[in-house]
Amino acid sequence: MLDLFGDEAPWVEPLAEGAVILRRRARQQGAALLASIAQIAAQHPFQHLITPGGYRMSVAMTNCGDLGWSSGRRGYHYSDVDSFNGRRWPAMPQGFLLLAQQAAQEAGFTDFQPDACLINRYEPGARLSLHQDKDEKDLRQPIVSVSLGLPAQFQFGGFARGDGVQRLLLEHGDVVVWGGPSRLRFHGILPLKPGEHPLAGPYRYNLTFRRAR
Template sequence: MPTVMRELFDDAGATQFDDGAWLLRGFALEREAALLAAIETVAAQAPFRHMETRRGLRMSVAMTNCGEVGWVSDRRGYRYAPRDPLGGGPWPVMPEAFAALAGDAARAAGFEAFAPDACLVNRYVPGTRLSLHQDRDERDFDAPIVSVSLGLPATFLFGGLARSDRTRRIALRHGDVVVWGGASRLFHHGVLALADGVHPVMGARRINLTFRKAL
């Protein structure tokens, strides 16, 4: 089991918590309405679903995608695919509100000219968690990961290159953005089980937008 180091950042603004890793507290708040409308548009075209792992286990996080490619998982493994396996058509075009936020957040963390071609839209409900993992299905690790939190608060785990490395616990609230790249691009990360609660805007759920340069 990894050792846990608690590290909570409560001040507004940008905080660097590792080499190439930043918390941008409240960065997405002013774009809330546009982001929520865009999420509804994407989900109407490509509904949320629970994918399977290689071992045939159902993932607790419901997800969908938008962009040139989408991340998919089944018994064949984890990969990016240009088409939605549910309907066979292309994934929804990435909304401009998504792409603009991702680019602005990346620049705020020191990563210039980030142009994501994939956005994973993850839906959490109380009790849902995401185990420690690395984002390594992309072809090029030079681009950062940009992760946007909306809805219920969550505890983000951020570790190291080895799964056994100690992890930080970072409290994420509605509108927070985490960006990591460079030396920390392949660090393990996850989300603790979501606590019960009701967000005033989004109800009993959390939406996470994860932007990547996959191709």
Template sequence: MLDLFSEEAPWQEPLAEGAVILRRRARDQADALLAEIYAIAAQNPFAHRITPGGHRMSVAMTNCGDLGWSSDSRGYQYTEQDNHSGHKWPPMPSLFRELAQQTAQEAGFSGFNPDACLINRYEPGAKLTLHQDKDEKDLRQPIVSVSLGLPAVFQFGGFERGDATQRVLLEHGDIVVWGGPSRLRYHGILPLKPGVHPQAGAFRYNLTFRRAH
């Protein structure tokens, strides 16, 4: 079993064609990344969005970048401002952008320039059901997903919701990149188990970088 707070060096773990986990890749930058998350949340607080079907999402979210992803009764969409506050999303920190670009390159996707970063905060019991990231205009661009804080079980499936899924443990500093032939695979997070992380406390934070427009 992996030690959650091990000092092992980063390594790559293939998931599928066009999909890879960069283990512990963001570990050394974690404190700076978390500081940026807290600063963004001070400008645009985490909130539980409502799905088009009227359900409250268990994951709290905020965004940064030129665009932000959100959900309400009208559906899922990218917008230049938070529909709840009417304010523009905070700008994307250079640290975020550079990490997303570098890790996309390492995973085989050159030229990635994200314009949106969805920031999810998981508390114990929070989950993300199987879904596809398909609201972006250019599906040739990959998804870069950074895990910080408590470990979580990531589900990575096929191209139909009912397809079999892989279940892999994502730990503090792990980055998943998927695109190309895996771009529209279903994925999700199983309910988060309680715990306390030395840097993130009782939460898991996830940064998901996309090229939305």
């Protein structure tokens, strides 16, 4: 059974050089983070992007910050407006920014200044295939990824798609940070299993903080 309100303190789980899981790091903030997600989604609803190949992504997405993630005929790219309504993305909540900066600091990355937060919503069966985050201009900046809601199997691989992967269970409040020598490792999420989370219901949410410009 999910121990949502357990007293166990957060701890650091190393993955590779420059990559760690900060277990339970955001658990106490979970309700506030989910409330902020709901406010953002009320302005910019979750959408299933269409890949450049014409496929509908199983993961639904919205964004906040100066830039958001988008997809179109010219491929994946960052944009300062929501392509579905033409409006600028909402500002990144202060609680989001502080969490991202503090988690990066705890993982050994100082002065992280994210300008984009991708908000993914997974329903049962949704997945994210192995990929690299390589469209950001400054690859010295880390990626900070926050898991909320249902647990998921995270795949953390090497520098080629065919390399072996670690499979790690991510639970509500876990934060993964990777950068430096691990910045371009492939990673993904296996199909989400059905469940019911006390705060997030039948979903898993993921906040991915990046410095895009």
